[in-house]
Amino acid sequence: MQTAVLDGGLVDPARDAAFAFRAALDALSRPGTIRQIDGAEAPAPCSPAAATMIVTLCDPTTPLYVAPSHDNEALREWITFQTGAPFAAAIDAVFAIGTWDALAPLGAYAGGTPAYPDRSATLIVEVPVLEAKGAVLAGPGIETKAQLNLPEVDAFQANRAQFPLGLDFFFTYGNRVAGLPRSTRVTEG
Amino acid sequence: MYVAVKGGERAIDNAHAWLAEERRGDTDIAEMSIAQIREQLALAVDRVMAEGSLYDPDLAALAIKQARGDMIEAVFLIRAYRTTLPRFGASAPIDTGAMACDRRISATFKDLPGGQVLGPTFDYTHRLLDFALAAEGLEPSEAPEAAADMADLPHVTDFLAQEDLIQREPEGSDTPRDLTREPLDFPTDRPLRLQALSRGDEGFVLSMAYSTQRGYGRNHPFVGELRTGKVAVEMDIPELGFAIEIGEAVVTECETVNQFTGSKTEPPQFTRGYGLTFGHCERKAISMALVDRAMRWAELGEDNVGAPAQDEEFVLYHADNVQASGFLEHIKLPHYVDFQSELELIRRLRADAMAGQHQEAAE
Amino acid sequence: MTDQAYNFAYLDEQTKRMIRRAILKGVAVPGYQVPFASREMPMPYGWGTGGVQVSAACLTPDDTLKVIDQGADDTTNAVSIRKFFEKTAEVAVTEKTSEASVIQTRHRIPEEPLTEDQILVYQVPIPEPLRFLEPSEVETRKMHSLEEYGLMYVKLYEDISRHGEIATAYAYPVKVEDRYVMDPSPIPKFDNPKMESAALQLFGAGREQRIYAVPPYTKVVSLDFEDHPFDPSKAPHPCALCGAEDSYLDEVITDDRGGRMFVCSDTDFCAGRRAAGFTGEMTNTRPAPVDTEAMA
Secondary structure: OHHHHHHHOOOOHHHHHHHHHHHHHHHHHHHOOOEEEOOOOOOOOOHHHHHHHHHHHOOOOOOOOOOOHHHHHHHHHHHHHHHOOEEEEEEHHOOOEEEEHHHHOOOHHHHHOOOOOOEEEEEEEEEOOOOOOOEEEEOOOOEEEEEEEEOOHHHHHHHHHOOOOEEEEEEEOOOOEEOOOOOOOEEEE | OOOOOOOOOHHHHHHHHHHHHHOOOOOOOOOOHHHHHHHHHHHHHHHHHHHHHOHHHHHHHHHHHHHHHHOOHHHHHHHHHHOOOOOOOOOOOOOOOOOOEEEEEOOOOOOOOOOOOOOOOOOOOOOOOOOHHOOOOOOOOOOOOOOOOOOOOOOOHHHHHHOOEEOOOOOOOOOOOOOOOOOOOOOOOOHHHHHHHHOOOOOOHHHHHHHHHHHOOOOOOOOEEEEEEEEEEEEEEEOOOOOEEEEEEEEEEEEEEEEEEEEOOOOOOOEEEEEEOOOOOHHHHHHHHHHHHHOOOOOOOOOOOOOOOOHHHHHHHHOHHHHHHHHHHHHHHHHHHHHHHHHHHHHHHHHHHHHHHHHHHOO | OOOOEEEOEEHHHHHHHHHHHHHHHHOOOOOOOEEEOOOOOOOOOOOOOOHHHHHHHOOOOOOEEEEEEEEOOOHHHHHHHHHHHHHHOOEEEOOHHHHEEEEEEOOOOOOOOOOOOEEEEOOOOOOOOOOOOOOOOOHHHHHHOOOHHHHHHHHHHHHHHHHHHOOOOOOOOOOEEOOOEEOOOOOOOHHHHHHHHOOOEEEEEEEOEEEEEOOOOOOEEOOEEEEEEEOOOOOOOOOOOOOOOOOOOEEEEEOOOOOOOEOOOHHHHHHHHOOOOOOOOOOOOOOOOOOOOOOO
């Protein structure tokens, strides 16, 4: 087995995952805030933030969709070794990883059912830059308003319109993460 | 003068110390060993294993000792231990047809291949206290032994199935959902219900079963067969490409033959109820089969007569004695904040009501 | 010091991942009860297993944990849970609300406003606000999915016609973000307005296998009617020890002749005020030593 597959997991899995989860929880609870998240290193093009999200949340019970931007042998092997998450088509995925363009269209993912809105996908979107400017966010987790450089606005408005169904997002870049739950109302900045 | 209650930590430590002392009892009396409990209170051990969902007679005996004989507390200890264990995989389904039976009886046929094997049963004992047991040191007279019949004992329901007189259960290759790893979700399927019943409280399942016999969802059960004995537990080892035996377990299985159904398209057939437990727990296994059958009303096209045993939500949400006793006993915890809010409410409502009465009287 | 026999924060990693995923979905759909495969914990169901599992999934070694029951840090079950996490999760513990990063609670919200850097974890016995009106889970799930809460309003209105007001003093139902009716756990209704908070609020119901959440600054409205608005009022007394007029009070019976006094239920809040020099009518009575031996 290649060392790249064995390397890059969490050094101290229980504690590192605890810190990583808190960063993700904080990010999703306060849309627009950007948190540091690291500990895992996956083969390119996966960012350390996305790699850490994957090892913290994915396991053999969570089908994962790898979008074409990230679909390479080395990354798949790394994910399999580190998490055991089965690879799946977008519609069956609990988590998905890729760039915004590669993950599109959002209609390909499960958005939950009226009885079980939690049975919906969470998308880990790798972005070229992550900063608190651009689209204006309001809703749960936000006192008045927040801003985040979302890749577009329409898709998130359409997602919000389905509430309480819909998809939830994490945006990753380098060792940083921001969250956008389906409950957030997005307008042009 | 008011002093707020303080010192919870010391009180807890002291209570634990006292409990340990009480557990041991009079130190002039010899301490019980785990082996003594395992060997001499075997049915208690079996019940703890069945409801604890963990097959380990020594640990169950330890739990009984630690719990001072409180069976639900012992089940709880085993459950709390079980949940921390890593999962290496799932065994292959056990083959009860290949059971080395200590006991095997049928109420539906006078005789049958393999015969009626009473085994070590209380059934025909006269329930008279045996004062000879109070005098210790008496060895029991040896039970006569016959050569073991190594042939597999066929299941009684197989004979009925040969004639298509009893419904065949569809064989599923899917791994059943695991009640202890997934949240309960309704409607359930039969494998999930059977899991819940198998680890459910014996008293609860017994009462539910009894209620069906008394008319709350009657389903006319016959004990087609009841068997207890050792079965091999096998596990597929992917690296080897075949299954190997990893151990043996004593289980009790009950299959009931129940009232038949039929329709224009299907000729009448008997139906089944099924019970299986760890250890020798036949009261539980029979009860389980009756309640299983009662909950199958929808699948078998029967009416829901509103009987408690037919209501899967009612049965599954209330069968677990660890859940039930925890929630019941939590009302021992302080609730004075909520009580205070009720106290204020009732004082105010009473004051308003009294004022209203005075007003009326004055008018 | 952690007990090496068990994993950090007691639960195994796969269990924590499962709980963490449920928490994230709960945050994404405020007020919706996410089913989760609750584990048997080493304390009984009904004694905070849901809150303990949520806390275990959230805690990091950098956290400072506070545990309260009935508003007090020294109630026996709070002591027991605090000790459990000291032993298994290497966390610092505190009784001071302002010093805590994670607060696990049963039946109260601290008086001191919480901050953005805090998480409040509630222990929940019955998470379904409609349960006492409709015992079937299948039915209540349908009601939530259809946003059909007429039954709840009918119940509240029946209260008004019988008693002249809504006769629910604790576990008073709320509507979260104009969508889900939610049980706030058995906190007194006095605490309901505090649920619109800067802190993240997480709710764990172990036996009932549900996790739900109220993110910071989420809209939380106590159910009421235009002609009978929600009233969070409490008994009109000041605290006998610190004189606070705006805190929730415990009523303590002081003798067998009807003597009673009212003191803050939030012990840290009360101690903080007394340290700052506030006094109540019984402040100057000197406390007698407590005989803890007798309590065992």
